Structure formats: C-alpha cells, structure tokens
Amino acid sequence: SHSLAINSDGELFSWGSNFSSEIGRSSDVDEFNGPKQVGTLSTKCVADAAAGDCFSAVVTNQGEVFCFGDNSVGQCGQGHAEEVLKPKLVRPLMGQFVTRVACGGSHCLVLTAMTAVLSWGGGRSGCLGHGDAIDSTVPRVIKDLDGVGTVGIAAGEAHSVAWTAGGTLFVWGRGKSGQLGLASFGNRACLDSVPRPRRLPSLTGVKMAACGAEHTVVVTGKGLFAFGRGNKGQLGRGSTADSSTPVAVRNVQAKCVVQICCGAHHTLLLMKNGAVMGFGAGENGQIGDADMKDKLIPVGVPFGSLFLDTPQTSQHVDGHLPKSGALLQISSLSSGTYHCMAIVQPADGRNAPPCAPAVRLLSTRAVKTALSAGNVSTLIEQCLSSVGVVVASFLNDGGILDASGIEELYKLLLETFESSIISTVQMSLSRLLSSLQAIAPMTAKHEAVAAIIFLMCCPLNSHAANSGIFKQALSLLLAIDKNAQKAAIVMMSKLPIDIFAARVLRPIKLALESVIENEYGVQPVMQSAASPERPAMKAPLPNVPADAVILTQALSFVYAANQQNTDSRLPRKEFYVDSISPKKIDFINDYIRWHSSPHASGAVPFSFARHPMVLNNDAKRALVAVESSLKMQQTILTSMAEGQHIPPPPPSKMASGSYLPPPAPPVEHPGFLIFHIRRDSLVQDALYEVGRYRPLDLGKPLRVIFFEEEGIDEGGVRKEFFQLLVEELFSPDYGMFSFNEETRTHWLNANAIESDAEFYLVGVLLGLAIHNGVILDVHFPEVVFKKLLGGKAVFEDLKSVFPELHRSFEQILEYDGPGSVEDVFYATFQVATDFFGEIREHDLLPNGGQIPVTESNRQEYVEKYSDWLMNVSIEFAFSKFRDGFLSLCGGPAVSVFTPEELEIQVCGLPHLDFYALQSSARYDGGFTHDTPVIIWLWRTVLGWDIEKK
Numbered sequence: 001s002h003s004l005a006i007n008s009d010g011e012l013f014s015w016g017s018n019f020s021s022e023i024g025r026s027s028d029v030d031e032f033n034g035p036k037q038v039g040t041l042s043t044k045c046v047a048d049a050a051a052g053d054c055f056s057a058v059v060t061n062q063g064e065v066f067c068f069g070d071n072s073v074g075q076c077g078q079g080h081a082e083e084v085l086k087p088k089l090v091r092p093l094m095g096q097f098v099t100r101v102a103c104g105g106s107h108c109l110v111l112t113a114m115t116a117v118l119s120w121g122g123g124r125s126g127c128l129g130h131g132d133a134i135d136s137t138v139p140r141v142i143k144d145l146d147g148v149g150t151v152g153i154a155a156g157e158a159h160s161v162a163w164t165a166g167g168t169l170f171v172w173g174r175g176k177s178g179q180l181g182l183a184s185f186g187n188r189a190c191l192d193s194v195p196r197p198r199r200l201p202s203l204t205g206v207k208m209a210a211c212g213a214e215h216t217v218v219v220t221g222k223g224l225f226a227f228g229r230g231n232k233g234q235l236g237r238g239s240t241a242d243s244s245t246p247v248a249v250r251n252v253q254a255k256c257v258v259q260i261c262c263g264a265h266h267t268l269l270l271m272k273n274g275a276v277m278g279f280g281a282g283e284n285g286q287i288g289d290a291d292m293k294d295k296l297i298p299v300g301v302p303f304g305s306l307f308l309d310t311p312q313t314s315q316h317v318d319g320h321l322p323k324s325g326a327l328l329q330i331s332s333l334s335s336g337t338y339h340c341m342a343i344v345q346p347a348d349g350r351n352a353p354p355c356a357p358a359v360r361l362l363s364t365r366a367v368k369t370a371l372s373a374g375n376v377s378t379l380i381e382q383c384l385s386s387v388g389v390v391v392a393s394f395l396n397d398g399g400i401l402d403a404s405g406i407e408e409l410y411k412l413l414l415e416t417f418e419s420s421i422i423s424t425v426q427m428s429l430s431r432l433l434s435s436l437q438a439i440a441p442m443t444a445k446h447e448a449v450a451a452i453i454f455l456m457c458c459p460l461n462s463h464a465a466n467s468g469i470f471k472q473a474l475s476l477l478l479a480i481d482k483n484a485q486k487a488a489i490v491m492m493s494k495l496p497i498d499i500f501a502a503r504v505l506r507p508i509k510l511a512l513e514s515v516i517e518n519e520y521g522v523q524p525v526m527q528s529a530a531s532p533e534r535p536a537m538k539a540p541l542p543n544v545p546a547d548a549v550i551l552t553q554a555l556s557f558v559y560a561a562n563q564q565n566t567d568s569r570l571p572r573k574e575f576y577v578d579s580i581s582p583k584k585i586d587f588i589n590d591y592i593r594w595h596s597s598p599h600a601s602g603a604v605p606f607s608f609a610r611h612p613m614v615l616n617n618d619a620k621r622a623l624v625a626v627e628s629s630l631k632m633q634q635t636i637l638t639s640m641a642e643g644q645h646i647p648p649p650p651p652s653k654m655a656s657g658s659y660l661p662p663p664a665p666p667v668e669h670p671g672f673l674i675f676h677i678r679r680d681s682l683v684q685d686a687l688y689e690v691g692r693y694r695p696l697d698l699g700k701p702l703r704v705i706f707f708e709e710e711g712i713d714e715g716g717v718r719k720e721f722f723q724l725l726v727e728e729l730f731s732p733d734y735g736m737f738s739f740n741e742e743t744r745t746h747w748l749n750a751n752a753i754e755s756d757a758e759f760y761l762v763g764v765l766l767g768l769a770i771h772n773g774v775i776l777d778v779h780f781p782e783v784v785f786k787k788l789l790g791g792k793a794v795f796e797d798l799k800s801v802f803p804e805l806h807r808s809f810e811q812i813l814e815y816d817g818p819g820s821v822e823d824v825f826y827a828t829f830q831v832a833t834d835f836f837g838e839i840r841e842h843d844l845l846p847n848g849g850q851i852p853v854t855e856s857n858r859q860e861y862v863e864k865y866s867d868w869l870m871n872v873s874i875e876f877a878f879s880k881f882r883d884g885f886l887s888l889c890g891g892p893a894v895s896v897f898t899p900e901e902l903e904i905q906v907c908g909l910p911h912l913d914f915y916a917l918q919s920s921a922r923y924d925g926g927f928t929h930d931t932p933v934i935i936w937l938w939r940t941v942l943g944w945d946i947e948k949k
Contacts, residue, residue, distance in 0.1 A: 056069050203218055505562075562575075736748070763880070
C-alpha cells in the first residue's frame with residue numbers, strides 16, 4: 001500500500017501508507033498522499049528499490065542496502081525485530097556490493113555483483129531458501145545457489161525465484177497454489193513448502209521472471225509462461241483455473257517483452273514498442289481500462305497520447321516538468337498489491353534514472369577497459385576467482401559455453417606478456433579451483449561445471465607451473481555427481497571442435513604421456529603368461545600412479561563428450577596415447593586388474609583396458625595376446641591341479657569324407673601352432689589343421705610348413721600361406737563371397753553351397769591374422785566387423801554394402817509425388833531372389849506379398865528389407881563365420897575394438913601410404929636409399945594412381 005520512485009539524480013521518493021514507517025520519512029504520519037524525497041538518503045545515489053507489505057529496501061550505486069519499516073520478523077536485516085523508522089544500512093551486507101533487491105510479503109532477497117543471493121526476514125514456507133521455515137533477522141547466503149551464475153531474482157508473497165545466465169529457473173517457498181510450477185515432480189502436499197531452491201526443468205532459456213502474491217510469470221526463448229493462482233485471470237490463459245505447471249500466456253510474442261511486473265493478482269507487460277499489456281484482476285483499475293473488470297487474456301493498456309500539449313499539474317518526482325509538446329515514452333513498470341505505476345521519460349533518453357549496478361561479467365570489453373585504466377589485476381582477482389561470475393559470464397542459454405569468449409579473454413590477459421598479470425591469473429585460477437572444491441556436494445549445481453571447463457580451457461595448462469591446477473580440476477570433474485557429469489559432457493560436446501581439441505583433449509593426452517614416460521620403466525619383452533618365470537595369476541599387482549588413473553579417466557570423460565557431438569567429432573585415433581604400449585605397460589597385470597573383483601570399498605581396480613579409447617591398435621593386439629596366453633595358462637594349471645594330462649583333441653571333422661590328411665606325421669612344438677600344408681590341397685589342409693587343434697592352441701604363434709619345401713618359417717612363409725588361402729577362399733569360382741565393383745568389397749553369398757566348415761575357416765583366418773600380426777588382403781564393409789563384435793546391421797549400413805539399393809530406398813523414402821508411393825514404385829513386403837535359376841520369395845511380414853509399400857509404412861519396409869538382406873538371409877553362413885572368429889577372439893579382449901579398429905587389425909589401413917612404405921624400407925644386396933635405381937623406383941611408384949599402387 002505504498003510506493004517508491006527514483007528520479008534521474010538517484011533521489012528516492014515515497015508515498016502511500018506509513019503505518020509501519022515504510023515511507024521512511026516520518027513515523028508520526030500514517031499516510032502520505034504525494035511523493036516526497038526520503039531525506040535520510042539525500043546524500044546517496046539510489047539505483048534500485050523494492051517495496052514489501054509494510055517495509056522497503058533500496059540499493060545505492062555503491063552496492064549498499066538500506067531498509068526501513070516493519071521489522072517484526074527481521075525483514076529489515078538489522079539483527080533484531082524492532083521497527084526501523086528511517087532508512088538504515090544493512091551492515092552485514094557491507095563489502096558484498098549488492099546489485100538488485102526484491103521484496104516479498106515479509107522477506108527480502110538481494111543479488112550481489114559476484115552473483116551471490118542472500119535472504120532474510122520471515123521464513124514461512126521456506127521462502128528464504130535456507131532449508132527451513134525459520135525467520136532470519138540478518139542476511140544469509142542461499143548456499144544452494146552458489147556457483148550457478150544467478151543474474152536475476154524475484155519474490156512473491158511467500159515464494160521466491162532466481163534465474164541464471166544459462167537460462168535455468170530456481171524456485172522455492174510456498175507452492176500451495178502451484179506458484180512454483182513443480183506439480184509434476186512430487187505430490188501436492190510435499191510441494192506446499194519447498195525450503196531449498198529447486199530447478200524447474202520444464203522451462204529452459206529463461207530471460208526474466210516476476211512474482212505476484214501466488215503466481216509467477218516467466219519469459220523464455222520459447223515463449224511467455226505463467227503458473228500458480230489463476231482466480232482472476234492473472235495467468236493469461238483465458239480461464240480462472242490455477243495451474244501447477246507452466247502454461248503459455250495467450251496472444252503475446254515473448255521476444256517482444258522487455259519487462260514483466262506483477263501485483264497481487266494481476267500482470268503487466270512492457271513491450272519493445274512501448275506498449276503495455278495487462279491481464280488479471282481489474283476491480284481496482286489495475287489493468288488501466290475503464291470497465292474495471294478482470295481480464296483473462298492480455299489486453300492493451302490504453303495510455304492515450306504521450307504528447308503533452310500543456311504541462312501537467314500533478315507533482316513530478318524529478319522536480320522538473322517536460323516541455324510542452326515533448327514526446328514521452330514508458331521506460332519501466334511497477335506494481336503494488338492493487339495498483340500500478342509506469343515510469344515515463346522523454347523519448348530522447350534525458351532525465352533517465354541511474355542504472356542499477358549489474359552483475360560483474362568477465363567480458364572482453366571490461367578487460368580492455370581495465371587494461372586501459374591500469375586496474376586489470378583487481379578485476380582478475382575479484383572476478384576470475386568467483387565461480388558465479390565465471391558461470392554468468394560464459395554460460396549462455398541452453399547450457400552452451402561461450403568458448404570463443406573464453407579464448408578471447410585468456411588471449412587478452414596472457415598476450416600482455418606481463419609477469420604480474422600472468423601471475424595474478426594463475427593465483428585467481430587457483431582460488432577459483434578452491435571455490436569449486438568448496439561447493440560440495442555439487443548436486444543440482446550443473447551450471448558450476450562450466451567453471452571447471454573454463455579452468456580446463458586455460459592455455460597455461462600446458463605449462464608445468466599450472467599442471468597441478470589442471471589435474472585437480474580434472475579430479476573435481478570426475479568426483480561430481482552423475483547428473484552434473486552429464487551436464488559437463490553436454491557442455492563439452494558443444495564446444496567448437498578446434499577449441500575442444502586444443503584446450504581439452506590434447507593437454508590431457510600430453511600430461512598422461514608425460515606421466516607414463518616418467519613413472520613407468522621399460523618393460524621386458526612380453527613373456528608367455530604360461531611360463532614358469534611369470535606366474536602372473538599369483539603375483540601381487542603393482543600400484544598404478546594416481547596421476548595416470550585420473551588422466552586416463554578424464555580422457556574417457558572427454559571421449560564421451562566427443563561422441564555426443566553429432567555435428568563434428570574427432571576421430572577415435574585422436575584419443576590414442578601411444579606411450580600406453582607393451583614397451584611401457586605390463587598388459588598381463590593390466591588384464592588381471594581388468595577382471596579383478598571390486599575392492600572391499602566397492603572401488604573397481606584401475607585398468608587401461610577399461611578405457612579402450614586410449615589404446616592404439618598395437619596395445620589392443622597385445623591385450624588379445626595376453627588374454628589368449630592367460631587362458632592357456634589356466635588350462636595347464638587346472639589340468640596339473642587335477643593330476644591329469646591335457647587330453648588330445650578329437651580327430652578333425654572339418655574336412656570332407658574323401659579328404660586324405662597330410663602324409664607326414666605332424667611336428668609338434670609346445671610354443672607354436674604348426675600347420676602342414678600342401679599347395680594343391682590348400683583349403684582342405686587348412687581345415688584339417690584347424691580342426692586338429694584345440695581352440696586354445698590356435699592362439700599360439702603360427703608357423704607354416706609347405707610339404708616338400710625346405711626352409712624355416714620366419715614370417716614370410718606364413719604370409720604367403722595367408723595370401724594364397726585368401727585368394728582361393730575369396731575367388732569368385734569358389735562361390736562363398738560376392739564382390740561389389742562399386743564398393744570394392746566382399747559380402748557373404750547367401751546362396752553359397754559350400755559347407756559350413758569353409759565359413760568357419762574364414763573366421764579362424766581373421767582370428768589368426770590378429771594373433772599373428774598379419775594383414776589380410778580381404779575387403780569387407782565395416783558392417784561385417786560390426787556384426788563380428790555382436791552388432792546388428794541396420795538400414796544405415798546398407799550404403800556401404802549395396803549402395804545402389806540404398807539409393808533406391810532413399811528415393812522411396814523421399815518421394816513426394818506426383819502419384820503415391822504405392823502407384824509409382826509398386827513394391828510389397830516381399831523379396832524375390834534367384835537361386836541358381838529358381839525364383840524364391842521371402843516375406844518381410846506375414847503375407848508380405850499382399851502388403852503394398854505406402855507413405856505410412858515405407859520406413860518400416862526399408863528397415864525390414866535391410867534386416868533380411870544383411871542379417872536374416874546370411875544368418876547360417878555368418879554364424880559359422882563368427883564362430884570361427886570367436887574360437888580365437890572370443891574373450892573380453894575383443895570388446896575393446898570398434899568395428900573400424902577391428903577392420904584395421906585384419907585388413908590394415910584403408911588407404912595406401914607409400915611414403916610410409918618408403919621411409920620404413922630396408923635394402924639388401926648392396927642397394928641403399930641413395931642407389932639410383934632405388935631413387936627411380938620410389939619416384940615411379942609415388943606417382944602412380946591408387947589402382948597401380
């Protein structure tokens with residue numbers, strides 16, 4: 001029932017009810033009918049003011065807060081409950097530099113330049129946000145809002161809201177009428193009183209908010225929303241119903257709203273063009289129209305002409321009258337319980353009231369100004385160490401970090417090349433880290449993780465002096481709760497790819513490589529795990545350096561963010577740490593840790609194998625070899641413990657009945673897998689040898705002996721064996737595989753009449769190649785390796801297998817006339833194939849030949865067809881193929897591969913790097929790299945096209 005106004009000189013005027021001294025001018029008069037200056041504040045420049053039920057609060061341009069009026073529950077913040085007759089400084093806030101104030105019925109909120117929110121006064125229904133409903137006579141920080149980057153506050157009768165730079169709305173206090181918008185997050189009784197700030201996830205991109213007695217109105221990037229009490233139409237939804245969830249306000253373009261203000265049961269909006277719209281209670285004239293009726297949807301407030309033909313006789317709070325004929329504009333609105341006020345000023349902007357101090361932001365403009373003024377160190381010390389300021393400065397709507405702004409800030413500061421400034425930056429980042437560590441637990445503080453990423457993006461992280469801060473920031477990132485980690489992954493995934501690589505990924509990789517190089521000794525040549533000198537299953541496991549654990553886990557975290565970036569992501573090989581190799585890492589112990597039981601504390605033993613994205617192909621091949629060796633050892637130890645010999649394998653059944661095995665008795669060797677092969681019976685002998693050994697024995701190093709040929713296999717004979725076997729098995733004459741000229745890849749022939757043994761052999765062949773480090777001249781599409789790893793081919797994979805068919809299906813999916821899909825393509829859910837001249841039909845759905853493909857089912861059609869072609873039709877042959885592969889690579893170690901990596905293990909890189917071949921070439925017979933004929937050789941082949949290469 002009282003009003004406050006600030007003129008262009010920062011002077012405070014007040015009028016209205018004064019029963020509790022809320023006017024701040026005299027305690028002897030109960031009511032003042034006109035505005036007069038509050039003399040106690042005549043030496044201050046007032047920048048913001050707010051009125052509660054029977055008390056007032058103001059903020060000066062120096063960040064001070066003064067309160068006066070009713071103080072029965074401590075709403076004046078003086079540490080007692082006695083009435084405050086005149087404006088009195090709230091001393092507990094000295095040094096905080098307050099920028100905004102909001103008053104509820106009997107409580108007060110302030111926002112500081114460092115984004116902290118403090119509250120005091122009546123604590124009914126938990127409206128102070130401290131976790132209880134207790135009154136507070138002094139300001140207290142709302143700890144749940146620490147570090148979220150708050151930029152705005154508002155207060156209702158007994159509820160409060162705050163919003164962040166990232167567009168998140170927090171609500172707390174009384175929610176009985178739905179004014180918190182939380183009905184979908186718990187039962188109504190529990191939400192009547194919410195004593196701590198809770199985020200409202202149904203609204204994102206929040207720009208501003210205002211509170212009435214029991215309703216809340218919010219502007220977001222998607223629209224204008226309201227929730228809470230609706231008995232007078234104050235929600236603007238066209239009815240008088242309450243709403244406990246946000247509902248859209250009708251007939252308003254949210255992007256045109258520049259201010260919201262709410263009275264007890266009405267709402268006003270100031271639009272960009274200066275127009276005012278109102279809705280809600282109108283019985284006291286609050287909406288400003290003549291009929292004095294409630295308005296259920298927004299209507300224009302008829303201000304009439306803003307041209308003043310003659311000076312008005314009413315008193316003006318700035319003491320000056322506009323000139324006759326001056327054009328005025330509405331600059332802001334405010335509402336009391338049952339009344340409203342519009343601040344009007346000349347359209348040229350003269351006589352505008354002083355701007356309230358804003359939340360301090362680390363903008364490049366602010367830094368440049370501070371650099372020019374010579375006080376940049378002060379700015380850095382105050383702002384760079386504040387979690388809230390960092391978050392408010394660089395977290396935009398939708399949780400997206402302003403990565404370019406962060407880069408520019410660091411560049412401005414560090415490229416001064418002044419040691420004092422750089423030292424201040426390092427010190428402030430250390431304090432920022434300490435502030436982050438103090439925000440514990442970080443539950444519901446997803447915004448604060450932006451400050452961790454801000455720390456990680458500092459270019460100084462590559463310097464030893466800053467490595468400690470960097471590693472502690474990574475430790476903090478790994479320690480926050482799962483929901484906050486998800487928020488961090490989303491933020492990282494939206495970083496520009498160059499900044500993500502340079503500031504996030506590479507510093508972690510460099511740090512991990514340094515740790516491994518400095519803290520790991522050179523490993524001896526890997527012994528067989530089954531050797532008596534290496535009882536690996538019994539040996540105690542050495543500790544892994546703590547920094548290696550943190551950095552490896554951080555790389556996994558960053559990899560998850562990379563995978564979530566669907567627009568542009570780094571290739572997996574960018575995450576490889578080449579120093580994690582058999583030369584440095586004992587992969588036997590690492591494998592054992594991988595499969596060890598959790599500790600008593602529940603912690604899982606660390607293993608590099610748990611983080612396969614950091615392992616390059618050599619490391620993964622070593623892991624597969626270790627697994628095979630350990631399995632063999634376990635078999636031997638089990639047999640010895642039982643006092644038994646390992647039984648010999650059963651006779652081979654893999655060759656046909658007419659097949660005659662090699663005539664010479666096999667030469668056995670405990671450490672090798674010996675194949676005896678006749679060149680004229682290559683496939684049959686290979687099948688026989690594979691069937692002659694136990695699957696465990698197939699993991700031994702392979703040696704090949706061709707009958708009636710002298711020589712020891714040092715690798716060359718083995719490679720020749722693989723080459724000849726591949727040529728025969730993949731020959732078109734053999735009929736096991738078809739070859740696609742467009743993709744230059746092989747695919748399993750669904751009509752192959754060869755026995756299952758041949759497909760099993762091809763699978764074994766792939767496994768042997770991995771175990772023996774041999775690159776096979778086979779060309780499968782990547783989906784084959786996806787299926788070998790247990791995946792399933794889907795429509796998207798069809799492009800790499802049958803591109804022409806994929807293009808046809810794309811036409812069906814994209815067709816938009818003329819005519820219908822059914823009439824134009826004349827397709828049904830049935831596939832016809834040619835089986836040696838016989839047409840066979842296969843239904844994709846029951847009675848598929850009678851089901852036409854239409855606009856409504858065409859997506860299902862292409863998916864069913866793709867599934868049949870790449871999964872169902874080759875199911876038998878592929879199952880044998882995969883069984884053969886898994887006989888050697890069936891353990892957990894193969895799970896560390898992606899399909900692409902597995903393809904590289906078997907087939908090598910998909911491109912031919914002849915420069916690498918040249919650099920690694922060795923010469924015999926007197927030739928060197930300088931010999932003319934060698935120079936001519938490389939000059940020739942490097943100039944060839946891909947076919948000749």
